Amino acid sequence: MKKGLLSAAVLSITCSSTVFAHGSCDTELHGYMQNIKDEMRAMSSDVKSGDNQSAVKHVDSLISYFEKSRSETPHKFIHDDLKGAELKSQNAEYQKVVDGTIVVLKDLERALQSGDSSKVRELFGAMGEQRKLGHSSFKDC
Template identity: 50%
Template sequence: MLMKKGLLAATILTISCSTAAFAHEHHQNEACGATTLHGYMEDIKDEMRAMSSDIKSGDNQAAAARVETLIAHFEKSRDQVPYKLKAEKLEGADLKEQMSNYEKGIDKTIDVFKNLEVALKSDDLAEVKKWLGEIGAKRQQGHQAFKANC
């Protein structure tokens, strides 16, 4: 059991520390600047770390409560235009298509968090691990599609 918790903790730490969960914009270049979306992604990163700590300490109920905050941040992020789309100066149908893809990605990520919440509330470590892995996959997909290289 201790080995499984260690593996679960390592998975969580990798996901939460590797950057924010979706379409995060770096502060390294002033061209990217501080955006509202960047702020939401920073909040998500902080909540993911706190949730990771809750799970590592065995407090799945506290971790489940954090999921609601994470979902709220994603819902607010849904209405933002990722900096990459601004930098590419997309307009018209191209912008509409990319925004639709972005919104669908956010919606799918929210669904994954809802599934994680159920797993946390039922203390099902196998399902928690599964959904944390899916969060990592969604993060990677979002970054590949929408993260600007700044």
């Protein structure tokens, strides 16, 4: 039963659109988000199969992509023609969400390394919340 719940949570996260803001525009951020989606799917597959060591490698890649995406500007900010203080404020919010996601991923990495499946499930839920926050705040296309 617990494996079924974990699988459902992982599937929910990976089948949804990417974890963060990206649009149909070809931007660096969009590319990172596509890579994040692929890494999330691979990681969830590894977790389902019980290969936590391989899953940890995917978490490392995810952290790297989020670190790279931190310096990018979401398309929504360009589309909404944000400038000055408003752009600065929204970029700070975007970076805060990215940083929060990186913290969750680092916690997930530790849980995978220790084999704490209960914590892994909890952190997959936290990743889903981060995805919702990112999409609702920064995704427009």
